[in-house]
Amino acid sequence: MNVQGLANFIWGVADILRGDYKQASYGQVILPFTVLRRLDCVLSSTKENVLTKYEAIQNMNEDAIDKILNKESGYNFHNRSKFDFQKLLAEHDKIGINLRNYVAGFSAEAREILDKFKFDDQISYLDDKNLLFLVLESFAKIDLHPDTVSSMEMGYVFEELIRKFAEISNETAGEHFTPREVIRLMVNLLFNNDNDILSQKGIVKTLYDCACGTGGMLSVAEEYLKELNPDARLEVFGQELNDESYAICKADMMIKGQKASNIKFGNSFTTDGFENDKFDYCLVNPPFGVAWKKVQKQIKKEHDQLGFGGRFGAGLPRVSDGSLLFLQHLISKMKPSNGGSRIAIVFNGSPLFTGSAGSGESEIRKWIIENDMLEAIVALPDQLFYNTGISTYFWIVTNRKDSQRKGKVQLINAVSFFHKMSRSLGNKRNEISDEDIKTITQVYGDFKEGKYCKIFHNSDFGYSRVTVERPLIEDGEVVTTKQGIPKPDTKLRDNENIPLKTGKTDSSEEDIQEYMEKEVLPHVPDAWVDHSKTKVGYEINFTKYFYEYKPLRSLAEIRSDILALEKATDGLLNEVLN
CATH class of the missing domain: 3.40.50.150 (Vaccinia Virus protein VP39)
Structure with missing residues (x-):
């Protein structure tokens, strides 16, 4: 049974819960029972050895018992109760009491896991509704032994169960x-x-x-x-x-x-x-x-x-x-x-x-x-995640760059590296293939500019945000202070973002004046910069760096398409009329 089939089979237990549980609550039973069944299957091959060893050491202190029984189980946890899923089913009339005994037999960290599910509350409710035996019986039929279901596959099963739970509970x-x-x-x-x-x-x-x-x-x-x-x-x-x-x-x-x-x-x-x-x-x-x-x-x-x-x-x-x-x-x-x-x-x-x-x-x-x-920074394809279709990115941040990367930032545009899934999962409609992963990894490792890779100096993302003032004019005259300095007109106040020069962390007044003379003063010659308000900012306009200009179609191409469309339409119209 593949992961999807196994998850569907497990979720089929919901048929037992229908009517006594709201749909949005199914996961509160199915998730902890899946965990419990997995633990039960994992410990099954060493269970008898653990019980035998426990008989011999039960008078020792608790820490020593835990260490010895964990070693006997082969894991960092154990269960010292005489019960497992099969033995629990043998005593139908004591199912609730015995299941609690079984849970109590786990070592402390395993018990904490079940406590987080509020599992004891579910035992009480299921027992009260005469559903506990039926649920336990259903899970006993599911083989979750590590030889059958690997850790990787089990992770996928849990994810699929959570996705189902989230869908029906609007989470x-x-x-x-x-x-x-x-x-x-x-x-x-x-x-x-x-x-x-x-x-x-x-x-x-x-x-x-x-x-x-x-x-x-x-x-x-x-x-x-x-x-x-x-x-x-x-x-x-x-x-x-x-x-x-x-x-x-x-x-x-x-x-x-x-x-x-x-x-x-x-x-x-x-x-x-x-x-x-x-x-x-x-x-x-x-x-x-x-x-x-x-x-x-x-x-x-x-x-x-x-x-x-x-x-x-x-x-x-x-x-x-x-x-x-x-x-x-x-x-x-x-x-x-x-x-x-x-x-x-x-x-x-x-x-x-x-x-x-x-x-x-x-x-x-x-x-x-x-x-x-x-x-x-790597730009990923959209519709890649279960809960959102928006564009996503991941950043690589480190305090030990290779020498060739020092002072530089690599941007990778991987938005086109995907294939459509045959079946959507929530908002996830796209998937990155192994070949895509290999290609993106190579682009990253090569550290060379190309169609999908741009390399920038750190300062390329920085800019000085300057405040540009214009004089306040009343009755055709510039209003000044007592010192003869023009007063700014707040209604005409504007801001300019001046890119930092390579290697710099801010712009000097000379850099700012050079920008003003080139970009601003030819249009508003009375403007000036209030240097006391200048701030340095950083932003990464990812889309701008990978923008590809697509020339507009010529009028001749557009005209040709319109005439062809008209001709096709006339043909259809004649068919209808005839």
């Missing part, structure tokens, strides 16, 4: 996971320059996702490194705000032998689960355009009191969009520049250009670019 599936081919492309570019490092025998690296959802980013990165170097080890760390996504991610980490304690619950901005940690790599797809008003007080306090000693020293974006807060948070997790770190983050178009000079967004871009941390 946003895209908040929980990212298409795997997008992650694969990001991981390719994130690791691309580090092949020499990552291929070393016994190498251990760390990767962090501050909005990890069900853990797709972490899983794909780990799989990629294993393909590159079976002897390498990637320790993954994540934090997630959504209860169900957190539970699924933690379960996946446990089953794969990763440290489940590396997955933290809560809001990364207000309850940073890794406050004092630094990571080799960061990989994240934060929610697009999400307001941060609920955490505004804490973030503003950190910005005001700690400045660059905290995470948000560069600036605060408008409250309606916290995208650039995520990036600043990740930059605070980079290792010092001598070791260095690399970040890949997905954004919509807003962080590229929103906010004029002096705004929070512009100040954040300015800080990142002037400190030579922005390495590359």
Whole structure:
């Protein structure tokens, strides 16, 4: 059974729930039972050994018991209850009590996963409605053993179940996971320059996702490194705000032998689960355009009191969009520049250009670019994500650029690298193929200008925003101050964005005057610049850099088409009349 078929088969349990549950609540039963069945199948081959060992050591202290039974199970968790799915079904009249006994038999971190689903509440409700046995019986027929369903496939199954749940409950599936081919492309570019490092025998690296959802980013990165170097080890760390996504991610980490304690619950901005940690790599797809008003007080306090000693020293974006807060948070997790770190983050178009000079967004871009941390931006095809059809980009940010990339930013236009899917999934109608990923990765690695690649100096994105004044005129005379200085007419006040010169971080008065003489004074000779109001801003007008002029069609071509159309229309008209 393929992933789609398996997910549909599991979702078929909803037929049992119909009538006693609202459609929007189906996932509250199906998701935790899927996790529980997966844990049950994973532990099945060592269950008897664990129970035998437990009989011999049950008088030892709890920490010692956990370590011994985990070793016996072969995973970082175990279950010491005598029950499994089959034995639970053998006692129909005690199904509720026995299921609670089974859940209580899991080690602490596995129990926490089920607690996040509020699983005990579901046991009570299902038992009260005489549905518990039927649901358990249905899941007992589903084989989720690792030999049958790999970790990768299980991740896809969870994603498909969440998507179904999100669709019928009008939630946003895209908040929980990212298409795997997008992650694969990001991981390719994130690791691309580090092949020499990552291929070393016994190498251990760390990767962090501050909005990890069900853990797709972490899983794909780990799989990629294993393909590159079976002897390498990637320790993954994540934090997630959504209860169900957190539970699924933690379960996946446990089953794969990763440290489940590396997955933290809560809001990364207000309850940073890794406050004092630094990571080799960061990989994240934060929610697009999400307001941060609920955490505004804490973030503003950190910005005001700690400045660059905290995470948000560069600036605060408008409250309606916290995208650039995520990036600043990740930059605070980079290792010092001598070791260095690399970040890949997905954004919509807003962080590229929103906010004029002096705004929070512009100040954040300015800080990142002037400190030579922005390495590359890739424009992705639209209709690529489940919850939105808009254009998206991902940024590569690092504090250890290769020598050829220092002082430069690479822009890659990959909007045409996709193929249409045979069946849409929400707003996702396009998909990036393996061949597309290979081509985009090569364009990135070659670092040469071409149709899909442009390379700029850092300062090419900077500009000085100057205030241009015109004199106030009354009764045909220029109004002046007591010192004889012309007063500005606020109604005629205007602004000009003057591009920075290569290598500069601001414009001198001479640069500004040169621009004025060339672009402004020929049209308004009485204008002047109020230098006290000049601000330096940064924006990345991605579309402008890849604009291709398409000449208008000639009149002769248009006329020919019209005449041909008229001729065809006359022919159709004659057929109708005859």
